[in-house]
Amino acid sequence: MSWIPATDADRAAMLAAVGVRSVEELFAAIPPGLRMETWDVPAGISEMAVREKLGRMSVRNDVCSTSFLGGGYYDHFIPAAVDYLTGRSEFYTAYTPYQPECSQGTLQAIYEYQSVICRLTDMEFTNASLYDGGTAVFEAAAMALRVTRRNKVVVDDSVNPLYRRMLETHAANLDIELVSGRDPADAACVIVQNPGFLGTVRDFTALGEQCHAAGALLIVSVYPVSLGMLKTPGAMGADIAVAEGQSLGLPLAFGGPYLGILATRKEHVRKMPGRIVGMTEDKEGRRGFVLTLQAREQHIRREKAMSNICSNQALCALRALVHLSLLGKHGLAEVAAACHAKAEYLKSKLGFARLLNDGPTFNEFAVQLPKNATEVASALTSQGYLAGLPLKSVGAGGDNDLLIAVTEKRTREEMDRFAAALEEVACS
Amino acid sequence: MQLIFEKCRQRRAITFDAIDVPEAVLPAELCRASLAELPELSEIDVVRHFTHLSQRNVGVDCHFYPLGSCTMKYNPKLAEAVAAYPGFSWLHPHLASLPAYHAKCQGALEVVYELERLLAEIAGMKAACIKPMAGAHGELTGVLLIAAYHRDKGHAHKDTILVPDSAHGTNPASAAIAGYKVVEVPSNSDGLTDLDKLRAAMNDNVAGIMLTCPNTHGLFETNIAEIARMAHEVDALLYYDGANLNAIVGQCRPGDLGFDVMHYNLHKTFGTPHGMGGPGSGPVGVSERLLPYLPGPRVVKRDGHFSLETPEKSIGRMTAFFGNFLIALRAYAYILHLGDAGLRDVGRMAVLNANYVLARLKDAYKPAFPATVMHECLFTASPQAEKGVHAIDIAKALIDRGYHAPTIYFPLTVKECLMIEPTETESKETLDAFCDAMIEIARLVDEDPESLRAAPRSTPVGRLDEVKAAKELNCARLSPHLA
Amino acid sequence: MNPSELKYTEDHEWVGCAGDLYVVGITDFAQHQLGDITFVELPKVGRVVKQHEETAAVESVKAAGDVYAPIAGTIAAVNETLETQPELVNQDPYGEGWFFRLGHVDAAQLSDLMDEAAYKDFLAKNPD
Known part of the structure; x- marks a missing residue:
C-alpha cells in the first residue's frame, strides 16, 4: 500500500547515482541505538477497505435529526458549486503564494475575499484569514495590547464561553489581566459579541464611544450571516471586527476546519497579525497581487513578530468568497431574513417556556424549560430532534436553560412538530 | 483578469x-x-x-512542487473522498459538548481516539492531541505545555527557550507568544547545532529547547542524545518541531530520541492538502510527564464507548472542539492505507529522492553542506550571484520551465539558499527532468544571464512591484461608501 | 547633517546636534540593508524616551526593524514627511530622511557612542 511511484529498477539506478549500496547507508547519521525496530502500527489496507471502514464509522454519527443546535456553529445551506469549485486541485493542492507569478489565482481570490469581508463588516482592512473564531478573538486582543500598550482585556458576557476559555488558555503566560464586563477604563479593549451567545441583538455604538474616550479599542465578534440584516461592526465604531466564518459556506465538520475572520481600520493595519494581499502591477503595467506587509511576520521578525501564525485557512476563505458570490447581495439578505423570521415563528410557539433574552434576537434564543434541559434534549433525540444546546453544558446557564437555533433550512412544518414534541416532553 | x-x-x-x-x-x-x-x-x-x-495557480496535481521545508507530496484522493462523507462533514460539533449527545457522534469520537493513538505510536510518544490547527498552533500548544509543567514543579525562574538559528521563524515567535525569552543558538560549519555554544547557553533558567530534526539544513542532529542529556540535566524539556518528520518516519521516533513534546504537520508528513496555505493541522505529542497537562477535553474509551474527559491539570482549551477535524480524518485515512510497511517506505524514499537530486545537481550548484542529506538538499547560489544571477532568478526561471520554485532565502543561515525537497511521491523521470532544467539554468548563468533575470515570461504577470503594494496598501475593493 | 560630525550606535542610528535639539536618523548602511523603505512609524511629540528605548520603527519589503533612541531625551519634533515619503530615508539618510528631534537630552550619554571613524571600523568588523 503506497503512493510511491518508484520501481525497484528506479531505486537501484538512483542508489547507484548517489553512490551507496542501500538506502540504509543514507540513514547512517542516525546513531544506531536510536533507530526504531518495532512499532504498533497495523498493516496497511486497500483503498476499498479504508473507505468501507470509515464509511461504517461515519454512519455512527447523527446528521439526519432535525437540528436546532447552534451555539456559534450553524447548519446553513451551501450551494453545490462551492464544493465543486473549491475542490479544484489547482486550489487545494497549492501552498502559500510565495511565488506570486504562478499563484495569481490564490492571490486574487484572497484579495476578493478581503474585499467581501470589508464590505460585510464595513471595515477597511482584513487579513487573509485566521484559524477560527476563537483564535481570532485571541489575536484581536493581542493586537489591542500592541496598539494601546495596555494589558487589561475586558470580555463581556455576550461572548461565546468557548472563545473566552480559548482566550484564557492562549494568553496564560502573557502579562494580561482578563476581566469580565464592559468597563473600558484602563483597558486595552472591550470584547463584545453580536448577537450575543444567547442570541440577543444589541447596538454597541455607545460602548464604542465610551471605549474611545477611555483610550480602549472596541472589538466586536459577529455572526457573519446576521450581517445580511444587522448593524455592522464598522457602523458601531468597532476598531476590530472578528468572526467565526463557518456560516459562510463551510460545513459543520465536527468543529473544523473553520474560518477566523479579523478586520480592522486603516490606522491599526500594521498591528494586524496574519497574511494580507495587496494589489500592484508588473513592469508592463499589468495588474497583479502579492502578499504584502510580510516584514511583520514570523519568518522575518521571528520572536518580534506580530503573531506566530504561519499558515492561514486560505481554502476556507475561498469557500466563503465563492459562497457569498453565489448568494450575492440579495441572497445573503434573504438568508438572514429567513433565519430571523423562522426563529421568531418558533419562539411564538414556545409559550410554555420562559424566554431568557432581554432584547430582540436574530436566529437563536434561550428559554428556561419547566424541566432539566439535558434530560429534555436527551429524550428528544429518540424522536429525531437535536433540540438545542443545554446551556449548563458550556457553563452559560442553569439546569433548565436551552439555547435554540433556527436556520433557513428549517420548515414551518418541522417547527410545528418540534414545538409540540418539546412541549410534551418538557411539560409532562 | x-x-x-x-x-x-x-x-x-x-x-x-x-x-x-x-x-x-x-x-x-x-x-x-x-x-x-x-x-x-x-x-x-x-x-x-x-x-x-x-488556472492562474499551480498545485501538486499539475506541477512538481519541490518547495523545501513544506513537504509538498501527493495528496491522495482517497482522503478527499472520506472527508466528504456526510456523516463526518455535516456533524455538529456541540454534539461533543453534552454527554447526552455523545451517542450521536461515536464514529467521529472513534476517529479522534484512534488517530491520536496512531500518531503517538508513530512518533514514540505517550499520547497525541489533534486539536492544534496548524504547525505554529501546535508549537504554541507545546510551549504552553512546557510552561504548565514548570509552573507545576515550581520552576518560576525558568524563563528562557533556546532555539537554533536554523529554526523556522515560527519557533521563536511561538515561544515569545507563550511568554518566554528566546535565546538563539548558532549552528556550526557542518550545519548542526553547535554543541559548545549550546552548552554555554544551557543553564537553570532554560525551560526548553526547540529542535527540528533533521534540521532545516536537511541534516540529522547526530548529537541528539547529548543534547537531550544536557537539557534534561537542568530539567529543560526537549521540543521536536515535526516539520521534517517525513525524513525519519518509520526509521526513528522523536520519543525514542529523548523528545518530551512535539507537533506533527499532518499537511506535510501525512499527505493532507496544503489548501493554498491552510487549513492544515498541527497535533501535539507528549511524553508521560506532560500527559496531565494536555488541552481538554480528550476522547477516552470505556467499555467500547467513547466519551470526553478533561485532564486534571489541563492547560485548557486550545480550540473550541477537535481542531481541523476533517483534516485529521484525511490523515487517518492516509495512515490506515499505508500502514506499517507503507509508512516505513515514506522516509526511505523521501531520503533517497533528495540524495538523488543532490547527486545530480552537485556539480552545477554548490551544496550548502558536504554531508549526506536527509529529505531535502540545500544549495547556495552564491557563485551564481557573483555573476549577477540570484536565487530568485533561478526560482523564476524554473517557473517558466513548468516547476514550482524551491524554497529560497530560507534558512537564513545559508546565503542565496535554494532548498529542494522532492518528497517520496515523485518519480525518477520527474526528478530527472527537473534536474535537467536546473542544469540548463546553471549553464545560462554564463551564457545568457539576462534571460534568467527577465523570467518568468510564461505566467499571467511578470515580477510584481512589491514596494508599490506595500506603500499603497490597496488590500480590498471597498464598498463605494467607504472607498 | 555632515556624517563626520555625527555620533553612531551599534544599531545603526546616528545622532547629531542642531541648535538646541539633537536630530536622530538611521545610517546609510542601515537603509542599504533594509532596501526600499515602505513605512516609518514615528513617536508622539512630547514622549520621554530612555537611552536605547524602542522609539520608532521602519519597514521595507523584506525587513522590519526598530529604531532606538541613541540618547535619552524628550521627543521635540518628528519628520512627518516620512509618513507619505518613506523613500526619503533611502535617498537622503543624513538629511531629509531624519526621524525625530530630541530635547532635554542627557548629553553625557553621547560619550557612549561611536564617532564616524569608530563606526566605520565597527562596520568593517561586522559586515552583516
Missing part, C-alpha cells in the same frame, strides 16, 4: 423558496443601513470566474 466585482450585471445565481412563516422585522437601529455590496452574478459567471482563477 477582472475582479469579480467588475463582472456584476444584476444577475443572480442562487434563489430561495418563499419564506413559509410570517415576515419579522427588527428595530431599524439594530439593522444595517444598506445591504452589503457583495458580488452578484449568474451561476455560470461565478463558476467561470473561479475556474479561470484556478
